[in-house]
Amino acid sequence: MSCGKCNKTTVEELKKTHKLLAEFDYEPVKVEKGYANRTLYVNVSDNKIELKPVSEELKEKFIGGRGFGLWYLWQAVTPETKWNDPENEIIISSGPIGGITQYPGTGKSYVVSLSPLTNIPIDSNVGGYFGPFLKFSGFDALEIQGKAENDVIIFIDGDNHKITIEEAPEECVDSHILAEQLTEMYADSEEGKKNVSVVSAGSAAEHTRIGMLNFSYYDVRRKKVKLKQAGRGGIGTVFRDKKIKALVIKFSNLKGDSNNPADFDTIAKTGIKLHKEIHDFDDLQNSMRKTGTTYLVSIMNDYDLLPTCNFQFGNHPEAHKISSKVFKNYFNITKTDGCWYGCTLACAKSVDVFKLKTGPYKGQKVIVDGPEYETIAGVGSNCGIFDPEAVLECNFYCDTYGVDTISFGTLCAFVMECYERGIINKETTGGLELKFGNWKAQLELLHQMARGEGFGKIAGQGIKRMKEIFAKDYGADINFLNDIGMEAKGLEFAEYMPKESLAQQGGFGLTNKGPQHDEAWLIFMDMVNKQLPTFEDKAEALHYFPMFRTWFSLVGLCKLPWNDIVPEDNAETDEPHKIPEHVQNYVDLFTAVTGKKITKEDLILQSERVYNFQRVFNIRMGKGRRKHDDIPYRAVGPVTVEEYESRQERYDKQLKEEVGINPEGMTTEEKIKVLREYREKRYEKLKDAVYKRRGWTMDGVPKLETLKRLGIDYPEVVEIIKQYLD
Amino acid sequence: MIEVNGEHIPWKEGMTIQDVLETCRYTYPMVIIKVNGKIIKRAQYETYKVKDGDVVQVIHLMSGG
Structure with a gap:
């Protein structure tokens, strides 16, 4: 080739x-x-x-x-x-x-x-x-x-x-x-x-x-x-x-025991247990083997969580066109879709023969790795695009051009909203009509990125820098751009609508690297199950889950087999949302590979060390403090009249029941203002609770006693935080 | 009325767990259901009838990502 x-x-x-x-x-x-x-x-x-x-x-x-x-x-x-x-x-x-x-x-x-x-x-x-x-x-x-x-x-x-x-x-x-x-x-x-x-x-x-x-x-x-x-x-x-x-x-000599583990039998037994679970229950649970993560599209749409048109809304009547039912027909489903040997959850789906319609490889038949949920939601629904083949085409080109589909999707959604609101126009985009739903313009933007030319080069700088350019060069209102530009710390948001879950706002904002869902995905626990009613409950979840999930990144594991499949008796356990049996599997695996006996508490401790070290690293590089954990208001609540009025019943009810204000007789703009003050205050209170739970100061800096407890009070680490401690 | 995840919804004669899930548009398959604190097995969703005043918890597990 x-x-x-x-x-x-x-x-x-x-x-x-x-x-x-x-x-x-x-x-x-x-x-x-x-x-x-x-x-x-x-x-x-x-x-x-x-x-x-x-x-x-x-x-x-x-x-x-x-x-x-x-x-x-x-x-x-x-x-x-x-x-x-x-x-x-x-x-x-x-x-x-x-x-x-x-x-x-x-x-x-x-x-x-x-x-x-x-x-x-x-x-x-x-x-x-x-x-x-x-x-x-x-x-x-x-x-x-x-x-x-x-x-x-x-x-x-x-x-x-x-x-x-x-x-x-x-x-x-x-x-x-x-x-x-x-x-x-x-x-x-x-x-x-x-x-x-x-x-x-x-x-x-x-x-x-x-x-x-x-x-x-x-x-x-x-x-x-x-x-x-x-x-x-x-x-x-x-x-x-x-x-x-x-x-x-x-490397040609791969064997089942290449890791030379301390206790091979325990690894084998633990593995067989999970393989059986997947075999018996995957079809009843998330069908990962058949559809990969695409199953999430319709679920997110049903719960008003599928980002649509730059996170303005959480569902769309055309979402079914890009659901797993559609992509299933494109996938060549086999039981060998794992991206490493032995993965029977096998979520790495692909479309084996796809004929490209645009770009330098137009007309060629290629394999498309994916799409996964994040890609569908990012380059699809969030850009108002509900054509499955447009999603596949964009997925392919993002991959081969070496571009992150999440950042591309989220920044493209931002550009499209700016275009529709007249902040940018055909003149600024070099002729690209970047309206929601225009997949051809989206693809051309991507091709421009690959060629390093035109508006694609500007968009490729990411939302943070585009906001500055749009304000400086096109006279855009920077406050409005800050409200609708879905980035935090400079990184584009992953594809879940967090507006109605305060805990998930923390799951995106109170993170080390930026708004990526792999730290904490708490929307169901918080918004749907109502299991986290207090700030302390949310803070506990925003301590435990980011630490637990950090652990996967330390040992070489994928997160999906933790909770995209659960044991039959999981419901009867004390903490079903943690999948206790699988947590025990991880404890057993770590001990069986390394020979070091650990407990489930040690697992969290191992993560805490690295997590806090990363926080101090951020501070060392000039970020990592309270102000850097801010998120755009669109992640917190309705920015525009259209957003508010599209869910007026919900927001009016909140004003009445949570804020204690009767919305009758108020204009939508007035209601937005009051709701915003309430929600922004709530996010600040969440920061307080989370920092306290994590052993940080109210400025978000790990306390000396926290570093000592974790055994990472190395002189060069302490030196960084010293200036921020009382 | 019955209470589902803290929200009050109208009760109907003969209402099953499956009806509750459909009424609430709870389409996510990985849920644990408790009625007045007692776990209801998946196999009973279409036959178990909720009573007026019951407290139903539909606990959605996390996934994805």
């Missing part, structure tokens, strides 16, 4: 154009109890390659995955470092449990870097084979620093214990082509393709701040390279800024 931009048509010809810049042989090590006990450092400025030992202290305090990533990034940067400085790193690490093949969802990698969108650390999780292969090749983490002069590929040959840095001038940058070319180039044979994994970005990652990384794996049954995405925070942009074209790893 070729992009048509170069004259090399075979991988042999492409390979010949590579220039070897560095070569490094290393001694193999046996993974012991989930750790290789060594990391790999590569600097693409001076082509230095070296190994670093992993200390017991590092394993104890930071566990692995995101914990390792944050620790190494802390050492690499200073408070002055910017995302595009050579000092910034990209760190990839799985974690001690990562790579076992007996339990579903164990192939995750976690990627950490300073984000071009937020200028603070971002962590993004991804499936595919790279993370486990990295560990089994002998490295608990890969640290990449520096900036290359020309495009390079870093190749880790885990079979022959060799690392090379190669200049690679000719390969296409777009991932669907590049991953396939490199898989073929570095595999020993057709059969050996399953032993190769490629990390790549794409052409839009070069021209925007919303670049993401694709992690590949070879689907033996389809004979196709599939891609999973480390989407959030612009790490693909950092990758291309370093002129890295791709990372390639080859």
Whole structure:
């Protein structure tokens, strides 16, 4: 396959154009109890390659995955470092449990870097084979620093214990082509393709701040390279800024016990238990095996939670057109859709043959990895687009261009609202009629991002910077843009409507990296079940769930098998929303892999350490305090008359029952103002309660006693917070 | 009237758990249902009849993401 931009048509010809810049042989090590006990450092400025030992202290305090990533990034940067400085790193690490093949969802990698969108650390999780292969090749983490002069590929040959840095001038940058070319180039044979994994970005990652990384794996049954995405925070942009074209790893000796765990039998038994649950109950529960996460579209729509037209509304009469019932017909459903070996939940759906209608690959038949719920809601409903093929087309191009579908969807929705309100027009967009529902204009915006031209280049800077540009250059009202621009800390919101759940507003706002739902998804508990009536209840949930979910990112696990399937007797447990049996599975897995006996309380403690360290890291980089946890008012309540009047009965009732004001005789504008004062005050009270529960000051700074309790009161950490403590 | 997740909704003669779910538009499949604190099994949703004044909890579990 070729992009048509170069004259090399075979991988042999492409390979010949590579220039070897560095070569490094290393001694193999046996993974012991989930750790290789060594990391790999590569600097693409001076082509230095070296190994670093992993200390017991590092394993104890930071566990692995995101914990390792944050620790190494802390050492690499200073408070002055910017995302595009050579000092910034990209760190990839799985974690001690990562790579076992007996339990579903164990192939995750976690990627950490300073984000071009937020200028603070971002962590993004991804499936595919790279993370486990990295560990089994002998490295608990890969640290990449520096900036290359020309495009390079870093190749880790885990079979022959060799690392090379190669200049690679000719390969296409777009991932669907590049991953396939490199898989073929570095595999020993057709059969050996399953032993190769490629990390790549794409052409839009070069021209925007919303670049993401694709992690590949070879689907033996389809004979196709599939891609999973480390989407959030612009790490693909950092990758291309370093002129890295791709990372390639080859590891051919995968075995069921490659992690060399302390207690294999317990892992096997725990896995069998969950496989059985999935087999028996998935069809009655979320049907992940058949529809992946697409099942959420109609559910979110029914509960008024599906973001529609830039989060103005939570449902739409046409949502059924992009529901799982529709996408199910496009999917080639098999039981082998896991993105790592042994995952029977198998949510990694794909559309195997899709003919493109636009862009440089128009007319080609391609495989589309997805769509997942977030993509459908982001590039679909939130942009007023309810055409499933438009969603698939956009999904494909976001992936191959290396762009995060969540940031793209949310920023496109913002642009469309600005267009419809006359804040921007055809003149400013260079002729693009960016109205809600215009999927052709949306796709052209994306193609412009890939070409680095036109309005696409402006939009690709993200909502935070667009707001500044629109106010400065087009005279827009910055206060209104701040109300409707769905970003916090510089990161675009994930695709759930939080207006009617105060706890979820905290789940988006009181986060380390920005409004991403992987910290806490509390809408049902709060808004529907009414299980969190007090500020203290919400604060407890905003302590427990972010800590619990952080843990997945430390050990190499996917979150989905935790609560997208539940045991039959879960209802009879004391805390069914925590899925106690699955929590115990995780405790058992950790102990069985590492040999370290832990309890469910230890699990939270492990996360708290890393979470608080990340908070201090944010403070070190100039964010991470109370004011940085603010969210746009559209996430909190109705900004416009249309929003209020579309749910007038609900809001009038709240004014009467919660605020204690009779709305009769008030104009809508007056009602909006009163409701806003009430809701904004409530969010501030939530901050107080959450900070208290997390052991932080009212400015959101972890207290010294908290750092001491967690054992992370290192001098350089204490130094950062000292100036903010009384 | 019956109470469902803290909201009052009209009760009808012969109303089943399934009717309650439909009335409230609770379409999410992963729920735990309690009537006056007692768990009702999924298999009974279409046959279990709620009584006037019952307190029904439809506890939605988390998922997604």
